[in-house]
Amino acid sequence: MTAAARPLLPQAGSFGGFVAEARRAGRLVVQPRMGMSDPHLMREGLLATRRADATTVGTITLDSYTRVGDHREARRALATGVALNGYPIVAHSAAITRAVTDRIAGASFPVQVRHGSAAPQDIFEAVVAAGLSASEGGPISYCLPYSRTPVARSVANWEAACAVLARLGAEGAEPHLETFGGCMMGQLCPPSLLVALSVLEALFFRQHGLRSVSLSYAQQTHPGQDAEAVTALRRLAGELLVGLDWHIVIYTYMGVYPHSAGGARLLLEEAARLAVRTGAARLVVKTEAEAHRIPTIAENVRALETAARAAEQAGPAVGPSRTPGCTRRRSPWCTPSSASTRTSGAPSPGPSRTGCWTSRTACTLTTPGAPAAISTRAAGCTGPRSARCRCAAPQARAAAG
Numbered sequence: 001m002t003a004a005a006r007p008l009l010p011q012a013g014s015f016g017g018f019v020a021e022a023r024r025a026g027r028l029v030v031q032p033r034m035g036m037s038d039p040h041l042m043r044e045g046l047l048a049t050r051r052a053d054a055t056t057v058g059t060i061t062l063d064s065y066t067r068v069g070d071h072r073e074a075r076r077a078l079a080t081g082v083a084l085n086g087y088p089i090v091a092h093s094a095a096i097t098r099a100v101t102d103r104i105a106g107a108s109f110p111v112q113v114r115h116g117s118a119a120p121q122d123i124f125e126a127v128v129a130a131g132l133s134a135s136e137g138g139p140i141s142y143c144l145p146y147s148r149t150p151v152a153r154s155v156a157n158w159e160a161a162c163a164v165l166a167r168l169g170a171e172g173a174e175p176h177l178e179t180f181g182g183c184m185m186g187q188l189c190p191p192s193l194l195v196a197l198s199v200l201e202a203l204f205f206r207q208h209g210l211r212s213v214s215l216s217y218a219q220q221t222h223p224g225q226d227a228e229a230v231t232a233l234r235r236l237a238g239e240l241l242v243g244l245d246w247h248i249v250i251y252t253y254m255g256v257y258p259h260s261a262g263g264a265r266l267l268l269e270e271a272a273r274l275a276v277r278t279g280a281a282r283l284v285v286k287t288e289a290e291a292h293r294i295p296t297i298a299e300n301v302r303a304l305e306t307a308a309r310a311a312e313q314a315g316p317a318v319g320p321s322r323t324p325g326c327t328r329r330r331s332p333w334c335t336p337s338s339a340s341t342r343t344s345g346a347p348s349p350g351p352s353r354t355g356c357w358t359s360r361t362a363c364t365l366t367t368p369g370a371p372a373a374i375s376t377r378a379a380g381c382t383g384p385r386s387a388r389c390r391c392a393a394p395q396a397r398a399a400a401g
Contacts, residue, residue: 015110015134015176016212016245018057019281023247027055028275028311029282031249032300033114035061035086037078042087043100045297050109052301054308057282058104058111060097060132062086066123067116068147085294089113089126097130110134112178118147118154124164133168136178136214138201144184159208166209174212174245177205182216182233183251191229194218199236202246211244214282218251219271230278247281250274252307257290264288265306272310283307 022029032049036042046058063086065074074088089097105111112134113127120137127135143154165175181197198215205213215237217230230248237246252271258264268285275283287295287303295303 014107014174014212015057015112016174016214016247018107018110019214019247020245022055023281028272028280028308029057030054030272030304030307030311031057031112031282031284032059032304033061033284033286034059034295034297034300035063035114037063037084037086037088039087039092039096039100041297043104045300046101046104046111048297048301049304050104052304052308054304056109056304058101058109060087060089060100060111060113062113062115062117062123063088066090069117069119069122071122089130090122094126094129094131097126097132101130101132105132112136112176116142116146118143118149119157120161121157121164124161128164128168133165133173134176134178135165136180136216138179138181138197139204141180141184141197141201158204162205162208162210169209169211175210176212176214177210178214178249179205179216182249183218183254188220188255191217191220191225191232195229195233195236198233199240202237202241202244206241206244213241213244213246214249215246216249216251217280219253219267219274221253223270223274226274227278230274230280234279248279249282249284250278250280251284252286257286259291261288264290268303268307269310272307273314276311276314283311 019029032045034045034049036045042060046060049056049058063074063084065071065077065084066086066088071088071090074084074091076082077084078088078091087100101111111132113123113132114136115123117123117137118139120135120142124135127133137158139155139158140151143149143151147154149157162177165177168175179198179201181199181201182194184194184197194217198217202213202215215233217226217233220226220229230250234248237248250271252268258267264286265288271285272283274280285300285303285307287299289295289299
């Protein structure tokens, strides 16, 4: 790249840094799935997202032509005034995209470009040229089942694409990549597969120069199973991504969405509660119009605010030092002990799972050495499965030991 062509430092601030700061403050970051081909509409969407009554980051979602590298058709659509199903960042000039984000994107409102490509090199070049620094995807999650590209070629493409973003680090920026691995095939995959793909793609990003990453998980149909999967994802990330800036992002259900507004709203609210309950830092929302058509800007904003309210009602977002296990929502199965020998925020009791947690307060099991298994009994507790695994105040269980 020549000196004349070298882009300015990203104007969008540190995506990972913004999310980390919100998490420390106990706020869940909510994000729309929004993309319009018209630059003026795209700018209006970003402005509306920033102004929403929620802690938000912006999204520029790309169109289908750009995702498959057919930039000629994208340009033809722009020339003939045909609306696309997203923003064609390669067909638009860097100057146009910079005008879209000018005085909107920044440290207090970073913007992520979302695409869906198994060959994102051109997309990432356009992202960098436009002064942005956050995107998402992965060599497997954006190859299977979305693309006919062979996996080996997708891996090579993503190596080159990571290099495009990673070079921003030498210029004083902190680029961010989010793995789409937790949304593999959109719905109803074994949680173990989603967790494994998220972790492996994050490791791939680190191997190719990225120091700020996020790991995704898509809401499925069983809240208890989802909570356990995200707990496992956080634990693996904590062990394997030491030294990186990382966080977990939950996707609101990616399968067939409810046709009723009430059903769609309830599903979104449950996704927000899942994010809070499991210590995720960010939630990608879906709207009440999802089953019928592309949502309007106003519908996206309403979804953001609905999710933010649900998260606030569920309690402050779980902080980065919270130990996975029994999370913040107290239930009859998880009453904090006032006389625990472990202090608030103490290390997890280990593989035997002989303790559970609520709001950084340790609590003890009714019976020492209860069977070690993952519980799906209570929405707020992932402690061992046993009728005797009820956390209780010691005075009420004095004879249990």
